[in-house]
Amino acid sequence: MNTIVYKIVPRALWQQARQTGVFEGAPVDLQDGFIHFSTASQCRETARRHFAGMDDLLLVAIDGDAFGEALKFEPSRGGDLFPHLYAWLPMDAVLWERSLPVGDDGLHIFPEEVA
Template sequence: MSSIIYKIVPAVLWQDARKGGDFKGASIDLSDGFIHLSTADQARETAARYFAGQDGLLLIAVDGERLGDKLVFEPSRGGALFPHLYGPLPFEAVAWEKPLPLGADGAHVFPELDR
């Protein structure tokens, strides 16, 4: 089983965070008190539910093993366990970042995901 988890984020917000040294989260993360992440099996539904029709997004792959005990899997949609990060996301934990474009059908086109 892969330790890779994912964050969908507007590219502008991510680039600003890179200049600042770490990623503290998007507005929903800041208001909820943790950074929302998804497993490979959850990422597509997260994109469809919370980012429908949004362009200019990045998919960030994060090595969950590098996050330590600040990464907690907690029940959310339908009781599924979602990864939540209680603290900033260190860039050293990022495995890769790729554009998450919209396809002709309006759905996001995902790269191959580690499962």
């Protein structure tokens, strides 16, 4: 199926996960009981709403097919279906990670891989 989902995460938090080999979630994920992801078409709005002006972020691409039924697409913002992971994220499911800098206009600059 080739499902790719994305996580926007502070670099320091991600580095901690890299050391342990698993990402257990950001504070909001731990609070909600699942790891919040976005699809490619949802990433920019997620960054605008939840990470406005924040620097030193990473965009992490994840193989959504690695999780089976633990990855659920559930209604959220405006009824749009967002990917939620009801498990921890092992580093071997990560496809790539890229810096997510803030541009002069205050919006994040996304890598070419995310159309």
